[in-house]
Amino acid sequence: MITAKYVIKKVKRLRLRRAMKANLRGTPERPRLIMVRSNKYLYTQVIDDASHQVLLSASTLEKELKAKLKSAKDKAAAKLLGETIAERLKEKKIDAVVFDRNVYAYAGRVKVFSDAAREKGIRF
Numbered sequence: 861m862i863t864a865k866y867v868i869k870k871v872k873r874l875r876l877r878r879a880m881k882a883n884l885r886g887t888p889e890r891p892r893l894i895m896v897r898s899n900k901y902l903y904t905q906v907i908d909d910a911s912h913q914v915l916l917s918a919s920t921l922e923k924e925l926k927a928k929l930k931s932a933k934d935k936a937a938a939k940l941l942g943e944t945i946a947e948r949l950k951e952k953k954i955d956a957v958v959f960d961r962n963v964y965a966y967a968g969r970v971k972v973f974s975d976a977a978r979e980k981g982i983r984f
Contacts, residue, residue, distance in 0.1 A: 873963045884960050885909050893945070893957040893984075895973055897964060901932050902973070904945050906957065916952065918945045938969040942976025949982055956983040
């Protein structure tokens with residue numbers, strides 16, 4: 861039986877997501893910082909897996925971030941999003957997180973996002 865290429869790709873991504881999630885756990889001291897990319901926007905959340913709560917979130921969909929950006933999905937948006945989430949983490953007195961890049965390669969927008977957060981003093 862011939863399987864469509866998009867089905868094979870989806871199965872690979874699900875398997876990779878499960879494998880990565882098995883090793884990444886957020887604690888109250890070091891919550892999990894997850895990044896999600898879509899075709900239009902970038903999203904990020906800080907999650908405490910012990911209590912199953914979202915502590916913080918930010919996205920390029922927010923009005924104050926959208927006003928500063930030309931495009932909500934390029935590297936400039938990723939850098940601004942990284943700086944924004946780092947500032948919000950500092951306000952909550954969280955300086956170390958576990959970075960969950962999801963199924964995305966550590967390149968491009970994901971790398972720019974994490975570098976921007978590191979420059980603001982967040983430890984991964």
